[in-house]
Amino acid sequence: MASKYTVRWGILATGGIATTFTKDFLTNPATRGVHDVQHVLAAAASSSSKSRAEAFIKDVDGPSSAKAYGSYHELVKDPNVDIIYVATPHSHHFQNTMLALEHGKNVLCEKAFTVNAAQARKLVETAREKKLFLMEAVWTRYFPLSIKIRELVKDGVIGKVHRVTADLSIAEAKDDGGLDFPDSHRMVNPDLAGGALLDLGIYSLTWVYQILYHCQEGKREKPEVLGAVQKYKTGADELTSILLNWPGQKTQGFASTSLRVATNPDGEGSPAAAPAVRIQGTKGEIQVFGMIFRPLHYRVILAGGKSGQVEDVHCPIPTDKERKGKGDEGVGHGMFWEADEAARCLRDGKLESDTLNWEESIAIMEAMDAVRKQGGLVYPELIETAVYDEKSPLNGEH
Numbered sequence: 001m002a003s004k005y006t007v008r009w010g011i012l013a014t015g016g017i018a019t020t021f022t023k024d025f026l027t028n029p030a031t032r033g034v035h036d037v038q039h040v041l042a043a044a045a046s047s048s049s050k051s052r053a054e055a056f057i058k059d060v061d062g063p064s065s066a067k068a069y070g071s072y073h074e075l076v077k078d079p080n081v082d083i084i085y086v087a088t089p090h091s092h093h094f095q096n097t098m099l100a101l102e103h104g105k106n107v108l109c110e111k112a113f114t115v116n117a118a119q120a121r122k123l124v125e126t127a128r129e130k131k132l133f134l135m136e137a138v139w140t141r142y143f144p145l146s147i148k149i150r151e152l153v154k155d156g157v158i159g160k161v162h163r164v165t166a167d168l169s170i171a172e173a174k175d176d177g178g179l180d181f182p183d184s185h186r187m188v189n190p191d192l193a194g195g196a197l198l199d200l201g202i203y204s205l206t207w208v209y210q211i212l213y214h215c216q217e218g219k220r221e222k223p224e225v226l227g228a229v230q231k232y233k234t235g236a237d238e239l240t241s242i243l244l245n246w247p248g249q250k251t252q253g254f255a256s257t258s259l260r261v262a263t264n265p266d267g268e269g270s271p272a273a274a275p276a277v278r279i280q281g282t283k284g285e286i287q288v289f290g291m292i293f294r295p296l297h298y299r300v301i302l303a304g305g306k307s308g309q310v311e312d313v314h315c316p317i318p319t320d321k322e323r324k325g326k327g328d329e330g331v332g333h334g335m336f337w338e339a340d341e342a343a344r345c346l347r348d349g350k351l352e353s354d355t356l357n358w359e360e361s362i363a364i365m366e367a368m369d370a371v372r373k374q375g376g377l378v379y380p381e382l383i384e385t386a387v388y389d390e391k392s393p394l395n396g397e398h
């Protein structure tokens with residue numbers, strides 16, 4: 001049997017998603033049928049303290065060989081790290097990713113890729129110049145369910161697709177009119193590029209784009225974008241809707257997001273809720289249920305209404321029961337598939353992933369820029385700038 005390609009990860013920031021992602025890639029790849037790549041935690045860095053990084057490594061049950069750093073600068077200089085996973089708030093992605101690229105590191109950067117398209121273009125330009133791998137960590141795209149649905153669409157199973165609607169909303173409204181986040185929280189804090197659009201709307205757009213943009217043949221047409229934004233008291237957006245129009249393709253998309261009403265009012269499985277994604281074609285429709293960042297259930301409905309023409313498919317996430325005491329996240333959350341993709345790209349010398357390439361990440365950032373412009377959604381210059389500054393406070397202690 002061919003040997004496995006091993007990728008050595010460096011984790012930049014030690015918050016919630018860094019923990020989930022790292023626990024996920026530390027599961028045994030064989031438990032998800034993967035035998036060609038494997039992952040190692042080489043190092044983790046916290047901008048707060050070295051002890052925080054040590055606690056992170058312990059919490060994820062990382063190997064004793066994993067190095068703990070008290071700064072992002074030290075991490076990007078570690079010769080034993082192949083790729084850096086950037087897991088800071090959106091506000092920091094541009095400066096942190098540039099820091100890693102400038103030090104010769106490949107990068108997997110959390111969503112939203114950057115605050116604006118100019119920053120995304122600069123990251124791509126830098127990765128291209130330095131011949132480094134760079135990928136936006138939109139994990140949803142690498143789920144078997146997403147791959148299957150893109151195949152069904154390309155195979156014409158529901159005919160010619162004309163419309164995709166997608167919603168990702170969470171109900172966080174309180175009786176006093178506020179939201180259930182402190183104003184300093186990354187979800188609503190403009191200094192951290194908070195708001196529904198960049199945090200959740202990116203997933204609604206992901207569903208629209210992975211069908212109506214990604215599946216286009218030949219040179220892709222970009223959409224006209226019409227956005228409506230309502231803001232929270234902090235200045236971050238809380239209710240945002242986007243209409244995307246592709247006249248040449250004869251397609252339209254509708255992507256919505258909110259922090260006040262829920263896509264799934266009775267919980268993640270939400271049997272009572274309408275589908276969160278509808279992909280509508282001339283011969284039928286594909287629907288996706290639940291939280292669309294982690295899609296586990298889809299339905300294919302073929303036109304005609306005869307029995308046998310409605311198929312429900314459930315795609316559970318494989319678990320690794322050997323990983324001790326890690327709860328649901330430790331045994332598999334679904335983030336390992338994007339880690340496998342990054343590993344295979346590194347192994348094969350690819351600079352970008354075909355499933356979400358640089359051009360498409362930039363196109364989505366451009367759509368979000370258009371919505372923000374129409375809705376007057378601006379963030380501080382410190383986090384909007386596309387000028388790299390190694391000494392930016394965003395690369396320092398927090």
Ligand SMILES: NC(=O)C1=CN([C@@H]2O[C@H](COP(=O)(O)OP(=O)(O)OC[C@H]3O[C@@H](n4cnc5c(N)ncnc54)[C@H](OP(=O)(O)O)[C@@H]3O)[C@@H](O)[C@H]2O)C=CC1
Nearest residue numbers: 013014015016017046047048087088089090110111112398
């Ligand atoms: N793919 C997915 O499903 C998810 C993706 N995300 C994305 O991951 C990113 C991080 O989110 P999440 O992990 O939930 O956030 P957390 O607040 O839990 O963690 C962010 C980490 O970033 C570091 N950091 C550096 N500067 C700051 C600062 N000024 N304020 C706050 N944190 C700072 C801290 O780590 P340290 O002190 O160690 O430096 C902190 O723990 C976001 O871009 C978000 O969109 C989030 C949730 C789910």
Ligand SMILES: O=C1OC[C@@H](O)[C@H](O)[C@H]1O
Nearest residue numbers: 017111187199200203293
């Ligand atoms: O990416 C995400 O997916 C899950 C959400 O709960 C989280 O806020 C968001 O950042």
